[in-house]
Amino acid sequence: MAQDNLNIRKLYALSSENKRFCFSLPLKHNIRIGKREYEVQLKSDEKYGTYILWKNRKYPVEIIRSRQNKYEILFNDISYTFTVETPFSIQRMKVLSTTKGKAEKELIVAPMPGKIIDVLVREGSVVTRGEPVAILEAMKMQNEILSPVNGTVVKVSAKANTNVMKNDLLVEIKL
Amino acid sequence: MDLSGKYYKAFTERQEAIKKQYSPAQAEKQHSKGKLTAWERLSLLFDNGSFEEIDAFVTPADQPVEFGKVERSFGDGVIVGHGKVNGRLIFAYAQDFTIMGGSLGIVHAKKISKIQEMALKMGSPIIALIDSGGARIQEGVASLSGYAGIFHNIIHSSGIIPQISVILGPAAGGAVYAPALTDFVFMVNHTSYMFVTGPNVVKEVLNEDVTSDGLGGAEVHARKSGVAQMIYDDEENTILALKKFLSYLPSNNVENPPVVIDDGSVSDVNEKLRDLVPDDPNKAYDVKDIINQIVDRNSFFETAELFGASLVTGFARLRGKTIGVVANQPKVLAGVLDIDSSTKGARFIRFCDAFNIPILTLEDVPGFLPGVDQEHAGIIRHGAKMLFAYAEATVPKITVILRKAYGGAFIVMNSKNLGGDFSFAWPSAEIAVMGPDGAVAILYRKELAASENPAELKKELVKKYRDKIANPFIADQLGYIDEVIDPATTRKKVISAFDALANKWVKVPARKHGNMPL
Numbered sequence: 001m002a003q004d005n006l007n008i009r010k011l012y013a014l015s016s017e018n019k020r021f022c023f024s025l026p027l028k029h030n031i032r033i034g035k036r037e038y039e040v041q042l043k044s045d046e047k048y049g050t051y052i053l054w055k056n057r058k059y060p061v062e063i064i065r066s067r068q069n070k071y072e073i074l075f076n077d078i079s080y081t082f083t084v085e086t087p088f089s090i091q092r093m094k095v096l097s098t099t100k101g102k103a104e105k106e107l108i109v110a111p112m113p114g115k116i117i118d119v120l121v122r123e124g125s126v127v128t129r130g131e132p133v134a135i136l137e138a139m140k141m142q143n144e145i146l147s148p149v150n151g152t153v154v155k156v157s158a159k160a161n162t163n164v165m166k167n168d169l170l171v172e173i174k175l
Numbered sequence: 176m177d178l179s180g181k182y183y184k185a186f187t188e189r190q191e192a193i194k195k196q197y198s199p200a201q202a203e204k205q206h207s208k209g210k211l212t213a214w215e216r217l218s219l220l221f222d223n224g225s226f227e228e229i230d231a232f233v234t235p236a237d238q239p240v241e242f243g244k245v246e247r248s249f250g251d252g253v254i255v256g257h258g259k260v261n262g263r264l265i266f267a268y269a270q271d272f273t274i275m276g277g278s279l280g281i282v283h284a285k286k287i288s289k290i291q292e293m294a295l296k297m298g299s300p301i302i303a304l305i306d307s308g309g310a311r312i313q314e315g316v317a318s319l320s321g322y323a324g325i326f327h328n329i330i331h332s333s334g335i336i337p338q339i340s341v342i343l344g345p346a347a348g349g350a351v352y353a354p355a356l357t358d359f360v361f362m363v364n365h366t367s368y369m370f371v372t373g374p375n376v377v378k379e380v381l382n383e384d385v386t387s388d389g390l391g392g393a394e395v396h397a398r399k400s401g402v403a404q405m406i407y408d409d410e411e412n413t414i415l416a417l418k419k420f421l422s423y424l425p426s427n428n429v430e431n432p433p434v435v436i437d438d439g440s441v442s443d444v445n446e447k448l449r450d451l452v453p454d455d456p457n458k459a460y461d462v463k464d465i466i467n468q469i470v471d472r473n474s475f476f477e478t479a480e481l482f483g484a485s486l487v488t489g490f491a492r493l494r495g496k497t498i499g500v501v502a503n504q505p506k507v508l509a510g511v512l513d514i515d516s517s518t519k520g521a522r523f524i525r526f527c528d529a530f531n532i533p534i535l536t537l538e539d540v541p542g543f544l545p546g547v548d549q550e551h552a553g554i555i556r557h558g559a560k561m562l563f564a565y566a567e568a569t570v571p572k573i574t575v576i577l578r579k580a581y582g583g584a585f586i587v588m589n590s591k592n593l594g595g596d597f598s599f600a601w602p603s604a605e606i607a608v609m610g611p612d613g614a615v616a617i618l619y620r621k622e623l624a625a626s627e628n629p630a631e632l633k634k635e636l637v638k639k640y641r642d643k644i645a646n647p648f649i650a651d652q653l654g655y656i657d658e659v660i661d662p663a664t665t666r667k668k669v670i671s672a673f674d675a676l677a678n679k680w681v682k683v684p685a686r687k688h689g690n691m692p693l
Binding site (some may be wrong): 008061066067069083086088089092095096111112113123137138139140141142143144148167 | 204207208209365367398407408409410411415416419456458460463467473477480505506507508509510511541542546548601610612
């Protein structure tokens, strides 16, 4: 019966800005970006750790965090986040984007009683998932309140130096 | 056997018929919903060609009363069998939504029960790939009793073999309790749902409008209810993550977890660890950065990332050996223990204990979360679960106190007298009944009230408290911790402590079971 593993010939790296880079399998040293092909090599040794070799120059690269197909890497001291996708998962994203329905809003509320120290966004600010929107002091600690979604801030109810109760609205985000 | 004879002909006809059942048209139906077919899922999970199906040709039970149509399919909507995952024996069942909605009839249920019993007998993990409309209405009570049998098997295998559920479509009604009883639940964003009653019933009974995703989608269960521990954006990554996850677990409760060959490339002394905890005790940091610097490179696999996030739990490796990590997360709610993080931690610790996985605790906890909300919702009995789980666990248990270790939360987080085997502290540790501000306010209430400059006096007393009481050296002198260590040597210390504990054996007196607060 259908016992073959899914025959995946291509992988995509999808950046957080939705840029897509294609790699054919098995991985070769040539990668195609747009119409041009580049020859790069991924190497590692004792002295330099992991680095990318391009035109005889070494560029250090470090995986800061990985979670299944999601990666956060540090390359030339700049951090990048991207996901590795298969042709099937790209296809699936297209299917789901048409069936997901209308855009909704996300309300960010205070997770615990405390005092707002700082508000980091304004109405109209564009936020990405995991970006701090406010700082709440509670349990004698400064807590970053993170946006769980990508979107645009439409309302800011939080004010610096005011006390909030649990579940008070801080920021409203339109997806 | 005569290959041209009539017996062989009957055999090939059957083979042809079942091939037809799993047709491209059926696959297309699943693909159009962003889902894979049951066979595609199994072939992703198991090593190439290693999956062997049993009971492929069984047919649905006859109905006692004719009501509604039952498709005469082979296998009754579920594929069961065994195979190798990364070379290890694993049992699995995969429900097939394209056959009567993957609904569970009595034959379907008996197939699942059979494979569950086999997995238990062989001491191998069992994986449930769930994509089912629920109990088969046409079969009535027979179908319900089928569920009961499945639940019974899960409960009696609990703590003997790892049981993992992967929700890849709907799981509704009583069916949700099968995954709920297993050790870990994986879900897929936007295509998998779990609820006791669906949106239609909610609308009818309570007049609430809610979508399937909003009621019981992956995100909801991972973030709010805590039903699902691992969620991913598509089925391939979910199954690949499951394969990785399995590599940390032993096959059963008498085996030790598999050991990965360690290339020795991670240095035991890591000076980066000295700079990760901020000097200002009010500043947060990400404890996952610390975990990643201690354990083998890229070996940390976090469980229940989004639920009770003020406590981080997950599996990792030290020199190739599996450990469970429990760490307070100062970045989220200051790392407090609340109801969600306590129940999450307790369940994780109990899993580690059942399957011989040593536990490393990284502690930076300001206490239990105060407030009416938490008290009324039962933080006392939920917090007690953590205590119970830690004290009950007989696997090697090591604690490293990174910074705050205050009050009841200090006791709970695997303190020495609760049964922790080794307790280390970084020089930045603050071990005391409560934080400086609280302590000063209570002990010097009168003096502060009488003082002309209370703010100045308070500052002075806080400093004195930090120097005299809230540090790791007093606890070290009194033997409540074993050693104050240089953060850079944490990996080395922890590895040698776990080595020393490798043959730990605790004799537990016979009893039916303890009575853990639930």
